[in-house]
Amino acid sequence: MFRDLSRQIETGMPTYPGDPDVTLAPDATHETGGYATSELRTGTHAGTHVDAPRHTIPDGEAIDEREVGSFAFDARLVDLRSLEPREAIGPEALPDPSALDGDVDLLLVRTGWASHWGSERYRDHPYLTAAAAERCREAGVGVGLDAFTARRHTTSSSAARSR
Numbered sequence: 001m002f003r004d005l006s007r008q009i010e011t012g013m014p015t016y017p018g019d020p021d022v023t024l025a026p027d028a029t030h031e032t033g034g035y036a037t038s039e040l041r042t043g044t045h046a047g048t049h050v051d052a053p054r055h056t057i058p059d060g061e062a063i064d065e066r067e068v069g070s071f072a073f074d075a076r077l078v079d080l081r082s083l084e085p086r087e088a089i090g091p092e093a094l095p096d097p098s099a100l101d102g103d104v105d106l107l108l109v110r111t112g113w114a115s116h117w118g119s120e121r122y123r124d125h126p127y128l129t130a131a132a133a134e135r136c137r138e139a140g141v142g143v144g145l146d147a148f149t150a151r152r153h154t155t156s157s158s159a160a161r162s163r
Helices: 120-124 130-139 155-161
Strands: 023-028 037-041 075-079 106-110 142-145
Touching: 130 142
Parallel strands: 075 106, 106 142
Antiparallel strands: 023 037
């Protein structure tokens, strides 16, 4: 079974602090032009996205260098909804690599912070530590979060995904 975990792109959606705002506005309408198009302005780090290795590694692989099929995963849900604001998610919160089924190639970490989407509280999310990201990398699995990544321009968030 496939599940799309993407957020809808919309004007004013949360963005990482310092990133450009997202705007989606009609460019042409059926009434005025006989067709409809929209203008989208956004940074590449907005909404649901994958951090390509090039995000933090100058010579790393770009997102368009990956086959689209590489973005379909056999995932395991890690339910951590009891976390507090800004709480660190250490390696001990994640499954031991030896306990993972061989088909699992992505851990989806549910912090519960998705329920705060669109509010200022969303920015106070728990975060994955560098040690937890390293554990994922060593286990050969990627990691997905229902929140922003921990810090900007560190190798920890990309390390887990660039296996």
